[in-house]
Amino acid sequence: MRQPPVDYIERTREQYAALGYPPYQWVRNQESLALSIPIKPMHEWRVGLIASGGIYVAGQVAFHFRDDISYREISFDTPTDRIRTTHFAYDLTDSRRDPNVVFPMDTLRGLVRDGTVGELPHCAYTFMGGIYSARKVRDVLAPALVTRLLQDKVDVALMVPV
Numbered sequence: 599m600r601q602p603p604v605d606y607i608e609r610t611r612e613q614y615a616a617l618g619y620p621p622y623q624w625v626r627n628q629e630s631l632a633l634s635i636p637i638k639p640m641h642e643w644r645v646g647l648i649a650s651g652g653i654y655v656a657g658q659v660a661f662h663f664r665d666d667i668s669y670r671e672i673s674f675d676t677p678t679d680r681i682r683t684t685h686f687a688y689d690l691t692d693s694r695r696d697p698n699v700v701f702p703m704d705t706l707r708g709l710v711r712d713g714t715v716g717e718l719p720h721c722a723y724t725f726m727g728g729i730y731s732a733r734k735v736r737d738v739l740a741p742a743l744v745t746r747l748l749q750d751k752v753d754v755a756l757m758v759p760v
Contacts, residue, residue: 610687617663622730623732625732640714641714641715641716644718644750645709645752645753645756646722646723646747646754646755646756647702647706647755647758648755649722649760650724650726650727650728650760651685651688651700651727651758652683652726653693654681654682654683655676655680656680660684661685665729666726667725667734667738667739669723669724669725669742670725671723671746672723672724673721674703678697681703685728688760701722701724706718716753719751720750721750
């Protein structure tokens with residue numbers, strides 16, 4: 599049986615109200631973005647991964663729920679059964695059964711093995727989405743992740759929002 603659609607805007611308003619925040623103001627980015635298309639063929643790409651599903655490795659500190667702007671590094675060598683998820687804004691049942699639904703590490707490793715893409719950097723980056731402060735994301739978290747991707751010399755980054 600198919601579930602009815604989820605009204606994410608209303609759900610977000612309710613969740614932030616429940617956390618004691620004032621009504622959420624949706625971000626309106628005024629800056630234009632300079633996106634570029636890789637010159638290399640896809641089979642040569644070095645592919646980075648950033649996911650917002652509250653993903654971490656067993657033994658790392660889990661994310662907390664109020665404006666956590668930290669991020670975790672997860673080595674691409676990490677066995678899938680060591681991946682954990684925590685988040686306040688989505689049902690964790692499927693991600694705890696198979697982390698690939700929010701963190702497609704196995705898929706990316708398979709794309710490297712079959713030659714679809716060239717390689718992966720040492721690690722992927724994760725954070726817990728649903729951060730109330732768009733300013734903190736813009737001024738702190740996003741620049742830190744961009745810096746890491748540049749240091750990793752990726753050609754493209756797969757962004758997995760939750």
